[in-house]
Amino acid sequence: MAGVAVSTTINGDNYEYLCQPDETLLDVLRDRLGLTGAKEGCGTGDCGACSVILDNRLVCSCLVLGAEAEGRTIETVEGMAQGDQLHTLQQKFLEHAALQCGICTPGFLIAAKDLLAKNPDPSEEEIRFGLAGNLCRCTGYDKIVRAVQDAATVMKGA
Amino acid sequence: MNFDPRFSGRQFKSVGTRPIRPDGVDKVTGRARYGADFSMAGQLVGRVLRSPHAHARIRGIDTSKAEQLPGVKAVITAADLPDLTNGDAAMFDILDNCMARTKALYDGHAVAAVAAVDARTARQALKLIEVDYEILPHVTDVDEAMQHGAPLINDAIFTEGLEEKPVKPSNVSKRTQYGHGDVHEGFGQADFIVERSFKTEQTHQGYIEPHACVANVSSDGTADLWVCTQGHFVYRQHCAQLLGMEASKLRVTSSEIGGGFGGKTHVWAEPVALALSRKAGRPVKLVMTRDEVFRASGPTSATSIDVKIGARKDGTITAAEATLRYTSGPYAGMWAEIGAMTAFACYRLDNVKTVGYEVLVNRPKTAAYRAPSAPMAAFAVESAVDELAKELGMDAVEFRIKNAAQEGTRSSYGPVYGPIGIGPTLEAAKDHPHMKAPLGKNQGRGMACGFWFNFGGQTCTDLNIGMDGSVSLAVGTVDVGGSRASLSLVAAEELGIDYSQVKAIVADTSSLGYNDMTDGSRGTFSSSMATISAARNAIKILRERAAQTWDIPVDDVVWEKGHAIARGEKYGNLAALSLKEIAAASGKTGGPIAGHSELVADGAGVSFATHICDIEVDPETGSTRVIRYTVVQDAGKAVHPTYVEGQYQGGAAQGIGWALNEEYIYGKDGRLQNAGFLDYRIPVCSDLPMIDTQILEIPNPNHPYGVRGVGETSIVPPLAAIANAVSNAAGVRMTHIPMSPPRILAAIEAEREG
Numbered sequence: 001m002a003g004v005a006v007s008t009t010i011n012g013d014n015y016e017y018l019c020q021p022d023e024t025l026l027d028v029l030r031d032r033l034g035l036t037g038a039k040e041g042c043g044t045g046d047c048g049a050c051s052v053i054l055d056n057r058l059v060c061s062c063l064v065l066g067a068e069a070e071g072r073t074i075e076t077v078e079g080m081a082q083g084d085q086l087h088t089l090q091q092k093f094l095e096h097a098a099l100q101c102g103i104c105t106p107g108f109l110i111a112a113k114d115l116l117a118k119n120p121d122p123s124e125e126e127i128r129f130g131l132a133g134n135l136c137r138c139t140g141y142d143k144i145v146r147a148v149q150d151a152a153t154v155m156k157g158a
Numbered sequence: 159m160n161f162d163p164r165f166s167g168r169q170f171k172s173v174g175t176r177p178i179r180p181d182g183v184d185k186v187t188g189r190a191r192y193g194a195d196f197s198m199a200g201q202l203v204g205r206v207l208r209s210p211h212a213h214a215r216i217r218g219i220d221t222s223k224a225e226q227l228p229g230v231k232a233v234i235t236a237a238d239l240p241d242l243t244n245g246d247a248a249m250f251d252i253l254d255n256c257m258a259r260t261k262a263l264y265d266g267h268a269v270a271a272v273a274a275v276d277a278r279t280a281r282q283a284l285k286l287i288e289v290d291y292e293i294l295p296h297v298t299d300v301d302e303a304m305q306h307g308a309p310l311i312n313d314a315i316f317t318e319g320l321e322e323k324p325v326k327p328s329n330v331s332k333r334t335q336y337g338h339g340d341v342h343e344g345f346g347q348a349d350f351i352v353e354r355s356f357k358t359e360q361t362h363q364g365y366i367e368p369h370a371c372v373a374n375v376s377s378d379g380t381a382d383l384w385v386c387t388q389g390h391f392v393y394r395q396h397c398a399q400l401l402g403m404e405a406s407k408l409r410v411t412s413s414e415i416g417g418g419f420g421g422k423t424h425v426w427a428e429p430v431a432l433a434l435s436r437k438a439g440r441p442v443k444l445v446m447t448r449d450e451v452f453r454a455s456g457p458t459s460a461t462s463i464d465v466k467i468g469a470r471k472d473g474t475i476t477a478a479e480a481t482l483r484y485t486s487g488p489y490a491g492m493w494a495e496i497g498a499m500t501a502f503a504c505y506r507l508d509n510v511k512t513v514g515y516e517v518l519v520n521r522p523k524t525a526a527y528r529a530p531s532a533p534m535a536a537f538a539v540e541s542a543v544d545e546l547a548k549e550l551g552m553d554a555v556e557f558r559i560k561n562a563a564q565e566g567t568r569s570s571y572g573p574v575y576g577p578i579g580i581g582p583t584l585e586a587a588k589d590h591p592h593m594k595a596p597l598g599k600n601q602g603r604g605m606a607c608g609f610w611f612n613f614g615g616q617t618c619t620d621l622n623i624g625m626d627g628s629v630s631l632a633v634g635t636v637d638v639g640g641s642r643a644s645l646s647l648v649a650a651e652e653l654g655i656d657y658s659q660v661k662a663i664v665a666d667t668s669s670l671g672y673n674d675m676t677d678g679s680r681g682t683f684s685s686s687m688a689t690i691s692a693a694r695n696a697i698k699i700l701r702e703r704a705a706q707t708w709d710i711p712v713d714d715v716v717w718e719k720g721h722a723i724a725r726g727e728k729y730g731n732l733a734a735l736s737l738k739e740i741a742a743a744s745g746k747t748g749g750p751i752a753g754h755s756e757l758v759a760d761g762a763g764v765s766f767a768t769h770i771c772d773i774e775v776d777p778e779t780g781s782t783r784v785i786r787y788t789v790v791q792d793a794g795k796a797v798h799p800t801y802v803e804g805q806y807q808g809g810a811a812q813g814i815g816w817a818l819n820e821e822y823i824y825g826k827d828g829r830l831q832n833a834g835f836l837d838y839r840i841p842v843c844s845d846l847p848m849i850d851t852q853i854l855e856i857p858n859p860n861h862p863y864g865v866r867g868v869g870e871t872s873i874v875p876p877l878a879a880i881a882n883a884v885s886n887a888a889g890v891r892m893t894h895i896p897m898s899p900p901r902i903l904a905a906i907e908a909e910r911e912g
Contacts, residue, residue, distance in 0.1 A: 020278070022278075027277075030194075030195075031197075035188075036188065036191070036194075036195040037187070037188020037189070038188070039192065039194075039366070039367065039416070040194065040368070040445075041366040041367065041368070041416075041448065041835075042448040042834065042835050043447060043448060044448065044834055044835070044836065046448075046834060046835035046836045047366055047448075047835050049366055076188070077186075077187065077188035078187070078188045080187070081187055086183070086186065086187070090183075090186040090187065093186050094178045094179070094182045094183070094186060095178065096800075097176075097179070097640065097800040097801060097803075097804055099182075099185055099186070100417075100638070100639035100640060100801070100804050100805075100808065101365070101366075101367070101414075101415055101416050101417045101418075101638060101639060102181075102185035102186075102190055102414065102416070103192055103365075103366045103367040103414075103416025103417060104366050104416075105185050105186055106186075106188045109186060125844075127843075128843045128844040128846075129843075129844045131843040131844075132842045132843050132844040132845075133842075134842075134843070135366055135835060135840060135842065136366070136843075137363075137364050137365055137366055137417050137419070137808070137812065137840060138417055138639060138804070138808045139804055139807060139808055139811070140804075140807035140808050140810055140811030140841075140846060140849045141811070141841075141842075141843045141846055142807045142846075142848050142849045143800075143803075143804060143807070144843070145843065145848070
């Protein structure tokens with residue numbers, strides 16, 4: 001099967017790749033581009049571990065085809081820190097111990113970044129519903145919600 | 159040097175603080191490498207063909223078409239994994255579960271596997287494998303499997319533990335019994351007796367990371383395995399035995415692990431990946447899909463439990479009895495036995511008897527899930543305890559306090575308790591503001607207790623001091639939730655240095671001696687003990703080097719706050735030598751400085767918890783909402799309190815999912831109908847409130863810092879606590895977990911119709 005040529009922007013950098021027509025964006029990120037921050041927890045859009053921001057919209061990259069990225073802009077967890085300066089959300093996840101095993105963490109960080117971009121001052125309920133598409137099996141979500149609350153407070157003041 | 163593990167009350171400097179974990183930055187930046195994040199040059203993609211039938215004889219497998227597909231490099235069946243288990247029945251079951259031999263025993267049972275150049279070719283190859291099945295009658299329900307005339311799953315299984323050796327094979331692999339006293343006599347003394355039957359459905363650990371590994375077998379007989387596991391040393395042993403390799407020639411590296419909860423203590427795909435790599439002569443990466451994770455790995459037992467408890471008017475329990483039937487999948491198990499041991503462990507009982515039956519069914523082989531078997535037993539017992547308290551007219555907490563086990567109590571499973579936390583957790587729960595908070599309409603409050611043994615086990619640790627005075631700590635217990643942070647704290651504490659000077663790693667199987675798995679809540683308990691021992695051995699060398707430098711007897715050198723100090727007035731002029739100074743001079747004083755430790759960490763302190771929760775029930779729909787949740791648990795000593803809280807919260811959340819929603823649903827055809835996170839719904843962020851925690855610290859006398867395991871106990875009380883809350887809210891006793899809306903609605907309607 002012939003590959004599809006794609007040119008796209010990921011974390012501000014231009015990428016060009018060939019992918020199969022049935023290949024997901026998640027597989028392209030992980031297997032072709034070496035961006036393994038996005039994880040495959042289910043492959044069916046139920047767990048959110050593969051969350052990326054596609055043209056300012058939060059998506060499960062397992063439900064997007066690699067070919068659909070043509071000409072678009074993608075943000076992944078690898079693009080959150082600026083050099084060695086962590087994003088406020090990353091720092092707050094560390095401070096609040098909002099991760100145990102950490103497999104869901106990249107997806108939560110991306111989903112939280114998208115949430116705070118659209119709603120800089122969310123209530124606890126808005127955070128809980130905003131992150132309801134991301135599954136965490138370790139934490140019971142308590143420390144994740146607190147980390148996002150704390151990050152929102154810091155980011156508002158910035 | 160002999161290591162003294164006994165508790166000594168000490169003032170802590172590092173232990174008990176809450177620093178950021180050493181593996182944290184990698185995990186928030188996406189750089190941490192989990193099972194599927196590792197690749198090798200030239201690697202193939204492995205895929206597994208699984209039985210669509212619950213029970214079928216495999217008459218033949220034709221792999222010829224698959225082998226001819228371009229890009230396919232290896233196809234294997236059970237013939238490529240010959241039986242090398244040499245009469246070891248448990249290992250044979252593991253082998254048969256990895257690759258079905260004569261029969262497929264459940265929907266999802268592996269029957270063949272391929273390795274191909276890419277995923278698409280591998281998927282196509284699976285479709286070209288022809289399996290000739292003879293479909294057999296199946297059984298998936300625990301009670302039906304025990305009935306006379308039920309389809310027989312394994313004709314080599316004869317019930318163990320009966321007075322007379324059975325002459326016919328059975329779906330019950332074992333009967334076990336625990337207890338003491340005379341329950342018949344005890345019930346004779348009771349003024350009130352509650353007798354109930356309960357059921358719980360099968361759940362999955364639900365780790366977000368599917369099983370994943372990369373196997374690389376060389377033609378010289380050596381191999382490497384990269385894998386997400388809770389126990390790489392055990393995986394090495396099992397894989398080496400099944401593949402006919404020498405253990406030391408198989409190096410297993412544990413990746414970062416994306417959740418395990420007991421589910422990554424068993425091999426499934428790893429021997430298959432190794433066999434594929436051996437046949438193909440290339441590295442093979444094998445990653446399960448979520449569908450495979452549900453159908454083939456994991457699950458806990460489904461259960462059916464009868465409980466009978468009697469008490470006098472004054473609230474003293476006179477007798478307690480339970481019969482517990484646990485599914486073990488299609489192989490022999492020991493799950494009901496654990497349930498029988500834990501069922502009444504919270505209480506001080508003169509007359510107690512529990513009987514467990516291990517029941518074979520056509521479901522995946524039961525695996526450990528966080529305090530395996532205890533939550534279901536606690537659900538049944540704590541529900542009956544609540545009901546009995548009501549009949550007596552006593553407060554549920556007071557009734558439990560009156561009957562709680564104490565130091566010196568002979569436990570229902572045999573041993574006599576040392577200092578334990580059941581009483582203190584109950585007293586703390588009684589005094590907790592949550593207990594006094596008002597409830598709204600359709601809301602109910604429930605509480606329950608839980609017990610877990612905790613485990614110690616074989617542990618080996620290396621502590622190496624660099625010439626710059628920094629310390630690398632190599633442990634062999636996989637870090638499932640922050641243990642590198644807690645073990646670094648322990649090393650810093652013992653050496654008297656700063657946490658930032660210590661870097662902990664999980665070493666591979668060729669770099670460190672054998673370690674048992676991270677299970678039984680042993681990670682921080684046992685590896686901290688080994689770390690303390692290793693640090694003390696290093697301190698002995700540090701003292702020797704200082705003594706050598708000063709040219710004084712080593713017995714005159716003590717170690718305090720990270721420094722060697724010459725003890726005695728005659729050494730008044732000698733300035734203390736820091737660890738850094740001694741390390742810097744090590745090249746001239748005898749070479750590298752290290753502390754090594756290998757031990758069996760005996761004396762894991764038992765753990766108790768009490769949970770309180772408020773649930774709102776919608777009487778029209780049967781839907782529920784968790785309004786408030788509080789966990790009180792004894793940690794012995796919380797090394798890193800934030801991660802201890804995390805364990806409490808995580809266990810509670812898993813218990814909430816189990817209690818209210820999660821279950822394996824099988825069709826009449828014996829096929830799993832909800833093998834995905836959409837239909838097997840674990841709690842999401844919007845389902846839960848904040849989960850309040852209270853850490854009690856009743857020191858474990860058998861650990862230098864008083865540490866007890868903390869990981870598992872938190873999942874034991876929730877099923878019962880929530881069932882008690884729902885029962886109080888709905889006004890009807892709930893006896894079947896999960897309490898999904900249809901079950902609650904049916905119970906409410908049945909009560910209305912009386």
